[in-house]
Amino acid sequence: MKKMVAPSLLAADFSNLSKDIEIVNQSEADWFHLDIMDGVFVPNISFGIPVVEAVKKHAQKPLDVHLMIVQPEKYITAFRDAGADLLNVHYEASPHLHRTVQEIHNAGMKAGVTINPHTPVALLEDIIEMVDLVLIMSVNPGFGGQKFIEHTFHRVEQLRNLINKKNSKALIEVDGGVSTDNSAQLYEAGADVLVSGSFIFKSDDPVQTISELKK
Numbered sequence: 714m715k716k717m718v719a720p721s722l723l724a725a726d727f728s729n730l731s732k733d734i735e736i737v738n739q740s741e742a743d744w745f746h747l748d749i750m751d752g753v754f755v756p757n758i759s760f761g762i763p764v765v766e767a768v769k770k771h772a773q774k775p776l777d778v779h780l781m782i783v784q785p786e787k788y789i790t791a792f793r794d795a796g797a798d799l800l801n802v803h804y805e806a807s808p809h810l811h812r813t814v815q816e817i818h819n820a821g822m823k824a825g826v827t828i829n830p831h832t833p834v835a836l837l838e839d840i841i842e843m844v845d846l847v848l849i850m851s852v853n854p855g856f857g858g859q860k861f862i863e864h865t866f867h868r869v870e871q872l873r874n875l876i877n878k879k880n881s882k883a884l885i886e887v888d889g890g891v892s893t894d895n896s897a898q899l900y901e902a903g904a905d906v907l908v909s910g911s912f913i914f915k916s917d918d919p920v921q922t923i924s925e926l927k928k
């Protein structure tokens with residue numbers, strides 16, 4: 714497994730965002746994770762396209778944008794123009810997922826599909842060969858700082874088996890409640906990328922915490 718870490722800026726200090734962006738730049742983190750919430754698909758509103766654009770100006774690593782919005786296909790080029798390198802759309806919000814993935818690729822980005830904790834991994838059988846990444850939610854999306862759902866380990870194993878069976882190159886990313894209590898076991902189950910927000914930014918030494926999450 715790759716053992717990559719994508720700090721979620723949802724837990725950063727929005728009154729001093731450039732400081733937290735610099736922490737991620739200086740750390741062993743691989744990507745920035747940006748959570749876009751619309752108050753419709755999920756019961757919370759976070760930030761939108763202008764903030765992605767602002768982060769892009771300072772970020773020295775790729776932007777992994779997690780869209781928790783209805784009709785994500787409407788905003789593909791807008792997020793590309795704002796600086797997204799990888800665009801994650803929810804399976805549950807995408808009735809024409811095959812077309813949406815094609816459009817993300819045509820816009821020049823990597824395409825990720827995200828699944829909520831209740832969505833069966835097996836539903837990805839006919840899309841897994843064309844996506845670059847699957848993001849498994851290990852909490853119900855909408856908020857940072859929630860408790861990790863233990864059943865996620867089993868879902869990561871199921872997805873790793875599906876990826877192997879289909880000879881897919883998709884990476885497995887896990888998001889929600891990730892800490893050093895579960896990181897090693899997640900990599901062992903087959904995860905490549907771990908998203909972590911509050912565990913990193915509420916710690917005394919975020920740079921060190923990011924290093925610990927890569928072990």
Ligand SMILES: O=C(CO)[C@@H](O)[C@H](O)COP(=O)(O)O
Pocket residue numbers: 721723724746748779852853854855856857858859888889890891908909910911912
């Ligand atoms: O997508 C989401 C939440 O919906 C996440 O990316 C959170 O921002 C992760 O935060 P922590 O659970 O690590 O605090």
Ligand SMILES: [Fe+2]
Pocket residue numbers: 721746747748779888908
């Ligand atoms: Fe996220």
